[in-house]
Amino acid sequence: MSQEVPSDVDLRVRKVIAESLCVELDEVQTDSTLINDLGAESIDFLDIMFRLEKEFNIKIPQREIERNARGDMPPEEFEHEGILQPKGVARLKELIPEINPGAWRDGLALRELPSLFTVAVFCGIVSRKLAGGYAEFDGEAGGGGDPNKGGTTRAS
Amino acid sequence: MASSKVSERREVVVTGIGMMTPLGDQPADILRRYHAGESAFREITLYATRGSAIKYAGEHAAPDLKRLPDRKNGKILNRRDATSVLAAMTAFKAARLDEAKYEPHRLGMFVGSSCTHLGDLTPTLPLVAKHADFAGGRFDSAAFGLEFMETLNPILVLKLLMNNAVCFGTISLQIKGVNSNFMQQEVSGLRALGEGYLAIAEGRADAVLAGGTAQPVEPFQIYEAHHCGWLADQTVPGFVPERAARPYDQTANGTIFSESTAFLVLEDGVKARARGATILGRVCGFGIAGEGEPDSARPDGPATGVVRAFKAAMTQAQTTIEKLGAVYGNGSGIAVSDLREGLAMRMVLGDRLGEVPFCSVKGGLGDTAEAHGAVSTALALAGVTQGVVPATRNFATPPSALVGLQLASTTQTLKQPLTAIVSRSRFGVSAVLLVEAATPGR
Numbered sequence: 001m002s003q004e005v006p007s008d009v010d011l012r013v014r015k016v017i018a019e020s021l022c023v024e025l026d027e028v029q030t031d032s033t034l035i036n037d038l039g040a041e042s043i044d045f046l047d048i049m050f051r052l053e054k055e056f057n058i059k060i061p062q063r064e065i066e067r068n069a070r071g072d073m074p075p076e077e078f079e080h081e082g083i084l085q086p087k088g089v090a091r092l093k094e095l096i097p098e099i100n101p102g103a104w105r106d107g108l109a110l111r112e113l114p115s116l117f118t119v120a121v122f123c124g125i126v127s128r129k130l131a132g133g134y135a136e137f138d139g140e141a142g143g144g145g146d147p148n149k150g151g152t153t154r155a156s
Numbered sequence: 157m158a159s160s161k162v163s164e165r166r167e168v169v170v171t172g173i174g175m176m177t178p179l180g181d182q183p184a185d186i187l188r189r190y191h192a193g194e195s196a197f198r199e200i201t202l203y204a205t206r207g208s209a210i211k212y213a214g215e216h217a218a219p220d221l222k223r224l225p226d227r228k229n230g231k232i233l234n235r236r237d238a239t240s241v242l243a244a245m246t247a248f249k250a251a252r253l254d255e256a257k258y259e260p261h262r263l264g265m266f267v268g269s270s271c272t273h274l275g276d277l278t279p280t281l282p283l284v285a286k287h288a289d290f291a292g293g294r295f296d297s298a299a300f301g302l303e304f305m306e307t308l309n310p311i312l313v314l315k316l317l318m319n320n321a322v323c324f325g326t327i328s329l330q331i332k333g334v335n336s337n338f339m340q341q342e343v344s345g346l347r348a349l350g351e352g353y354l355a356i357a358e359g360r361a362d363a364v365l366a367g368g369t370a371q372p373v374e375p376f377q378i379y380e381a382h383h384c385g386w387l388a389d390q391t392v393p394g395f396v397p398e399r400a401a402r403p404y405d406q407t408a409n410g411t412i413f414s415e416s417t418a419f420l421v422l423e424d425g426v427k428a429r430a431r432g433a434t435i436l437g438r439v440c441g442f443g444i445a446g447e448g449e450p451d452s453a454r455p456d457g458p459a460t461g462v463v464r465a466f467k468a469a470m471t472q473a474q475t476t477i478e479k480l481g482a483v484y485g486n487g488s489g490i491a492v493s494d495l496r497e498g499l500a501m502r503m504v505l506g507d508r509l510g511e512v513p514f515c516s517v518k519g520g521l522g523d524t525a526e527a528h529g530a531v532s533t534a535l536a537l538a539g540v541t542q543g544v545v546p547a548t549r550n551f552a553t554p555p556s557a558l559v560g561l562q563l564a565s566t567t568q569t570l571k572q573p574l575t576a577i578v579s580r581s582r583f584g585v586s587a588v589l590l591v592e593a594a595t596p597g598r
Contacts, residue, residue, distance in 0.1 A: 022227040039228075047231070047311045 009056075009130070013123045016051045020044060030120040031100075045114060052122065058129040065095050065125075066110070079110050098124040165357040165472075167425030170591070171433040172251025173534050174243040174367075177416040178214035179521060181246070183538035186521070190535075190546055191567055196414045196522045197397035202235075202373050203278050210382050210390055212397040213373040214414025214522035225328045232314045233324060236273040236371035236415070240321035241328055243417045244365050248329050251421035253363060256431050264334035264361040266352045267322040268344030268368035269526050275374030276315050280304055321369055333361050339526075342486065343444070344368055345418070346529025346579035346587045350442030352422045353589070357472075362427055367419030370525035377525075378413065386490050386582070388412055401523065402550040403487030403516035404494045404563050411488040414522025418530035437537040440475065440574070440590040443468025447584035455492045456557075461586030462500035462578060469576070469588040477505065480512050481572030482545045484532040486580040487516035488523040489550075493582050498558040500586075501578075509560045513568040519549030529579035533591055536575045540593030543570050 006012075014028040021028075021038050034040035040048075049060050069091040070078050078088035089104055092113070098120040108116075178196035179186045196214030205211045219238040221230035223245070233241065244265070248254060253263070287300040317323070319337035326335055334355050338347045345368015352366030372378070381387045388400035388410035402408045422439060429435070443465035451459075470476065483501065487494045505512055517535060518524070524531050539545060545568040554563060562568070577589045 020231070022230055043311060043314070044228075047309060050309045050311070 006130070009127050010123045012055055013052065013126055014119060016055050017048055017119055017122065020048045020051055028119055030118065030123060032119050033115065034117050034119070035115045042114070048122065052126055056126055056130060058126065060125065060129065065092070066113075069095055082109050082111065084108050084110055084113075096121055096124065166359060168353050168356045168422050168439045169425040169428050169433075169594075170420050170436040170439065170537060171363075171423045171428050172247040172249070172253065172421035173418070173436065173537070174246030174248070174250060175416070175418045175531070175534055176216045176219070176239050176243050177418075177521060177524070177531060178216045178414055181216075181243075183534045184542070187535055187538050187542065187544075187546065190517060190520050190549075191544075193520075195398040195520050195549075197400070197412055200373060202275070203375055208375070208378070210378050210387055212390055212400075213378070213412055214416070214524075215373055216415055216417075229324060229328075231311065233320055234273045234276050234315045234371075236269065236275070236369055236417075237315075237320040237324065239371070239415075239417045240267065240269070240367075240369035240419075241324050243367070243369070244321075244325045244419045245328065247365060247367070247419040247421050251363075251423065251433060253329075253421060256363070256433075258362050258427075260330050260332035262333050262362040263329075263331040264352065264355050264364040264366075265322055265326050265329075265331045266334075266336055266338065266348035266355070266364060266366040267319070267325065268338045268340070268346070268348035268530065269318075269321055270341075270344070270370060270372070270377070271339045272316045272318050273371055273374070274316075274376040275371060276312055277308075278375055279307065281375060283307060325365065329365070331365065334364070340585060341581035341583055342525055342528055343579045343581045343585045343587045344526035344529075345370075345531070346533070346577060346589050347444060349420060349422070349439070349530055349533060349589055350444060350587060352420075353439040353442050356422055356424050363421060363423040365419055366422055366530070367417065368524075368527040368530035369417040370527040371415040372413040372523075372525045373415050381413065386410060388489060398520075399550055401489035401519045402552075403485070403489050403519050403548055404498055404554055404558060404561070405489075405551045406553050406555045408489045408491045408494055411490050411518060411523040414524050416521070416524040416527040416531050418527055418534045420530065420534060435594045437540070437591050437593040440592055441469035441471070441473030442587070442589050443470075443472070444585065444587040447586065450583045451492045451496055452582075453584075455496070457496065458499035458503055459493075459496040459580060459584075459586055460500065461584065462497060462580065462588065463503050465578075465586045465588040466504045466576070469590045473574075473590045475574065475590070477508055479572060479574045480505075480508070480576060481540070481570050482513045482515070482536070482568075482575045484536050484575065484577045485514055485516045486528065486578050487548070488518045490582070491555075493580060495555060495557060497578065497580055497586075498554070498561055501561060502558075505561075510562055513545040513562050513564070513570065515546050515548045515563070515568070517546050517549070519551065529577055529587065529589065532577045532579075533589060536577055536591055537593045540570060540573050540575055540591075544568065545570050
């Protein structure tokens with residue numbers, strides 16, 4: 001179910017990130033990378049996601065983007081021994097278009113993906129959620145929508 | 157506990173203090189305000205008290221999170237632990253340990269605290285009510301759990317870690333030596349000081365940050381204490397918070413909680429003098445003893461742990477009761493505990509019962525729970541320096557069994573600098589620390 005995306009999403013996302021990372025709002029620009037520029041650690045991503053859910057009344061299930069990217073793609077075509085494969089990268093680019101195209105590089109590990117995340121990525125995630133969420137992309141036919149089992153993810 | 161011979165022990169001195177209490181953050185200033193009759197108690201602001209029988213407690217100022225060494229510490233540390241780290245940093249700086257050349261592995265830290273600080277779980281209370289069937293005595297834990305997980309930020313798990321104060325304190329101050337977090341109810345803070353003293357005296361550390369921290373002003377601890385009958389009844393007509401906690405008085409009917417934190421820098425005396433540190437006092441002995449039963453099991457008998465802890469501390473200090481100048485007691489206004497402590501003190505003081513000033517500051521400062529021992533030690537050092545023993549606020553007449561103890565509702569004069577701090581858990585553990593200020597004001 002889609003709804004109108006508020007015009008102040010970017011500002012509100014920046015405020016959430018600033019509060020979570022205990023930095024001044026001015027430091028949080030849309031092109032700031034969370035890890036390298038703002039000093040975020042893995043636990044901070046969990047915190048930011050929770051805060052965004054509360055701020056915008058949305059649900060962002062854990063690893064939703066990855067599960068959507070994997071979809072019904074054979075695992076080895078998405079990543080091999082932790083390294084993202086071309087098809088996987090292509091799918092992720094579709095799902096997270098805010099990532100700077102120049103940031104994608106050969107041999108990028110899946111675990112390194114968060115290092116590419118800028119504030120704009122979170123603005124995009126929230127906007128898409130508010131607009132109707134990620135399309136359901138079920139890797140397990142008939143998945144029941146349990147976000148902890150992969151498969152169907154719930155749009156807000 | 158005490159493995160080395162007394163004669164081999166190193167002298168342990170106090171070179172820095174960091175505090176946070178409702179009456180201020182400097183020992184001398186806290187005592188001045190206490191002597192002036194100020195009270196710690198105000199209406200609780202840390203959580204909504206609507207519908208609660210307990211509306212007054214002692215709150216200190218909010219910790220200045222911007223002073224924490226890492227900007228993100230503020231979101232991981234709860235109020236208690238943030239205050240604790242800041243007070244430890246203050247003590248560290250006051251002792252100029254940052255300038256000292258100690259090896260990090262020769263620096264230690266001992267913290268006394270409650271177990272998990274539950275204040276951050278306050279938002280779950282409406283959920284508890286929502287999923288409870290009070291009439292039927294049932295609780296839908298499955299439904300509660302699901303909603304609980306969606307309500308609370310997962311980062312809360314980090315805030316609930318019990319030993320954050322010592323973890324973040326040691327990391328912040330580059331302390332890599334002996335360390336521990338004692339969680340032994342009201343004895344915790346004094347135990348931390350005692351263990352810090354022993355670590356230096358026995359050569360396991362050159363300097364130790366030791367103290368206690370308590371933040372009992374949150375609904376869970378308040379409710380527990382109220383339910384157990386430890387808190388003064390705040391619903392009686394004409395209730396005046398300033399007069400509610402009456403340590404050792406025959407009308408005592410409960411206490412009032414206060415949040416507080418105090419850390420002392422304990423240091424090898426020889427090394428401290430060699431580096432030109434200011435010596436605030438000396439720790440001379442420590443004892444701790446269990447009683448094997450809570451106060452409720454023997455409400456009219458002496459707390460024998462106090463007697464044994466005193467004996468151990470005196471032996472370590474190689475002193476006798478004749479040298480004792482004052483006792484800062486544990487008395488909080490909980491009648492049974494105060495009585496048991498007082499009866500034990502009669503045994504300890506013997507012939508000197510009427511000569512040694514005995515006091516408790518909880519009538520004005522509040523029951524600082526796990527921080528009590530450290531707070532009282534810091535105040536005792538200030539009191540010795542000023543040559544006074546604080547009044548026992550709201551004390552007027554003792555129960556007959558405690559007649560003879562040198563309690564007073566006014567400030568008493570200190571005649572000898574050796575001072576004992578007594579800390580007791582209502583569950584049957586007692587500890588005693590002996591200190592002596594460097595410059596007794598006599």
